[in-house]
Amino acid sequence: MKVGMKYIHARPIWLRVCMMAFCLMLMGNVWMTTAWAVESLESGSAQKVFDQASLFTESQAEALEERAAQIAEEEQYDIAIVTTNYTGSMVTYEYAESFYENNGIGYGDNKQGFLLLIDMDNRQVYIDEYNAWEENFQLSTRERDAILDVIMEYAYDGDFYGVADSFLDELPQYLNNGISGDADYQYAIEHGEPGQQEVQEPLTFPEAVKESLPLAALTALVIAGITLIILIAVQKTGAKPSSAEYQKGALRIYRRNDTFINTTVTKHKIETSSSSGGGGGGGSSHHGGGHSGGGRSF
Amino acid sequence: MINYKCPQCGAYMIYNPAKKCLICEYCGKTEDIKVLSAEEQAELLQEAEASSEVWEETVTEETNGEQVMMRHYICKNCGAEIMTDENTAATMCGFCGNPTLIEDRLSGETRPAKVIPFSFSREEAIEKFRAWTKKGKLTPSVFSSSASLDKVTGLYVPYWIYDFDVDAQMQATATRVRHQRKGQYEYIYTDHFALDRGVEVGYERIPADASKKMPDDVMDRLEPFDYKEMVAFEMPYLSGFQADKYDYKGEELESRAAARASSYAETATRNTMNGYATVNVVHKNIRPKRTKMEYTMFPAWIVNYTYQGKSYFVTMNGQTGKIVGKRPTSVARAIGWFAGVYAGSFAIVLLILAAMMMG
Numbered sequence: 276m277k278v279g280m281k282y283i284h285a286r287p288i289w290l291r292v293c294m295m296a297f298c299l300m301l302m303g304n305v306w307m308t309t310a311w312a313v314e315s316l317e318s319g320s321a322q323k324v325f326d327q328a329s330l331f332t333e334s335q336a337e338a339l340e341e342r343a344a345q346i347a348e349e350e351q352y353d354i355a356i357v358t359t360n361y362t363g364s365m366v367t368y369e370y371a372e373s374f375y376e377n378n379g380i381g382y383g384d385n386k387q388g389f390l391l392l393i394d395m396d397n398r399q400v401y402i403d404e405y406n407a408w409e410e411n412f413q414l415s416t417r418e419r420d421a422i423l424d425v426i427m428e429y430a431y432d433g434d435f436y437g438v439a440d441s442f443l444d445e446l447p448q449y450l451n452n453g454i455s456g457d458a459d460y461q462y463a464i465e466h467g468e469p470g471q472q473e474v475q476e477p478l479t480f481p482e483a484v485k486e487s488l489p490l491a492a493l494t495a496l497v498i499a500g501i502t503l504i505i506l507i508a509v510q511k512t513g514a515k516p517s518s519a520e521y522q523k524g525a526l527r528i529y530r531r532n533d534t535f536i537n538t539t540v541t542k543h544k545i546e547t548s549s550s551s552g553g554g555g556g557g558g559s560s561h562h563g564g565g566h567s568g569g570g571r572s573f
Numbered sequence: 574m575i576n577y578k579c580p581q582c583g584a585y586m587i588y589n590p591a592k593k594c595l596i597c598e599y600c601g602k603t604e605d606i607k608v609l610s611a612e613e614q615a616e617l618l619q620e621a622e623a624s625s626e627v628w629e630e631t632v633t634e635e636t637n638g639e640q641v642m643m644r645h646y647i648c649k650n651c652g653a654e655i656m657t658d659e660n661t662a663a664t665m666c667g668f669c670g671n672p673t674l675i676e677d678r679l680s681g682e683t684r685p686a687k688v689i690p691f692s693f694s695r696e697e698a699i700e701k702f703r704a705w706t707k708k709g710k711l712t713p714s715v716f717s718s719s720a721s722l723d724k725v726t727g728l729y730v731p732y733w734i735y736d737f738d739v740d741a742q743m744q745a746t747a748t749r750v751r752h753q754r755k756g757q758y759e760y761i762y763t764d765h766f767a768l769d770r771g772v773e774v775g776y777e778r779i780p781a782d783a784s785k786k787m788p789d790d791v792m793d794r795l796e797p798f799d800y801k802e803m804v805a806f807e808m809p810y811l812s813g814f815q816a817d818k819y820d821y822k823g824e825e826l827e828s829r830a831a832a833r834a835s836s837y838a839e840t841a842t843r844n845t846m847n848g849y850a851t852v853n854v855v856h857k858n859i860r861p862k863r864t865k866m867e868y869t870m871f872p873a874w875i876v877n878y879t880y881q882g883k884s885y886f887v888t889m890n891g892q893t894g895k896i897v898g899k900r901p902t903s904v905a906r907a908i909g910w911f912a913g914v915y916a917g918s919f920a921i922v923l924l925i926l927a928a929m930m931m932g
Contacts, residue, residue: 480927487926495919502914503907506711513794513888513897518837520797523736523775526841530771533747535764543759 328358330435353388371403401570430573575674587813663816713903729816729870736865739838747849783819
């Protein structure tokens, strides 16, 4: 602006007015674009790919943008792909969650959606899920781990476009075919993770038999062992009689007091719990409202 | 010494469990068990004492090195020497089989109040034993055929039976748990209670065996006896069987029976504390009080047999036929069963699991 001001002095009035108008337009443009990006439309945020670390080429970013937008439209949940070189004082999951919330990501009233973060600062790939209360949109820990298994291969090779691209491949599959339900939320504490099934091709009979061999062997061992123990025990005869044999009449309860003392309460927050899967550590998230996610280092 | 002679032919009479009376093995004459009055009893005792030839001597028992008082009697039938230890109340002459009762071990303080007579004969006892040897999936098949009976002894075992009134007091802490879900939170409510119980319960005729030489553990497992068949004691029931008088007096065994009564009462009281997730007993006070004590004799068969060169014995309840003993285990059969069950369950479980995985 200071540069511009120098020229306004020296030029005729019509030029000054033009320049100021141009400056105003520029500012207006920037403001409008930002507003538009931040505004959460019915179909989620307008921008899907935030390549702050410049990991993608223009055409790659465009391709990802298109695909993400298409999936968001079809499936009715938002998808954002974010890369960054610097997370400041935040750890990976904090950055992902705050990015999600501050950039208008999210579909519909619930603002439900997924965010894939490639964090070059902490060298982690993180998948965040927000407000996925709808049955179809819940990702169990197992499913998230399965997605990570696939996309991390690209991260280890340094192919970050591959990470994002394969993420867009994998995510819809799990969400459409996975089984989910209220059971996840009710007993997440006790069981540690929602019990969703992984999607698999149905097994053929010989394959199923091979899979079952070790468990069948172990079970048969236990059954045979118990049977043997019982049979050996039966060799010794003569059991002691029960007390009922000698009891004379009925009990007489002459004093019976059950006194209530107090009630203690414990409170647990129910969330779809998250943890890093095998192969390398990773962040886990119980932060903020409605977020859940998991990640892995590369 | 008392012997029961057949009035018809003079041979000796023994108690027949099936007919429940005295029977002469020689001519078949039967005689009912007479309930003697006090005077008649006294008379009988006097007669017996007068006609007995007896002397005592102290002998060291071979089996456990203890000093035992042995008594020698002259058999009234054949004149042979009958040896008895200090507790023998009824026995048979080793030479002529003459059933003999030793009256001063069955009178006064040592006279039992009640008796459960044998309810089946020696032949039946042997049959029951044979049936027992055949049972058991792991029993070697030769056990039944090659186990040879050495001796089958019908023995009246001395018991004291007790009635107790037990007062049981128990205090415990207990909890009940409830769950409630409100929005994103799950609340677990634990209600804490203090439980207090005062219970009175009675136990009758808890038996404790009064014989030193019979192992308590085996005797306890012979139980239960059916007290409906318990009758007032009369000496003829013992004719033809061995019998021992008690080694321990009633007071000496009381604590053993009291402990049983207490443990029964404790379990019963604990079982009144229901409807809770957890119960923790913090204090208990169980007081048994003996209300009755009786000296009785209960029937048992001791079956001695030899199998593969070694001697074993089982004890059989002479009233119910319940056998307390251990059958040998055939290693071959055990392996066979294990392998068979393993193979079968492996196949079934494998099919079920495979079907589940495919389904």
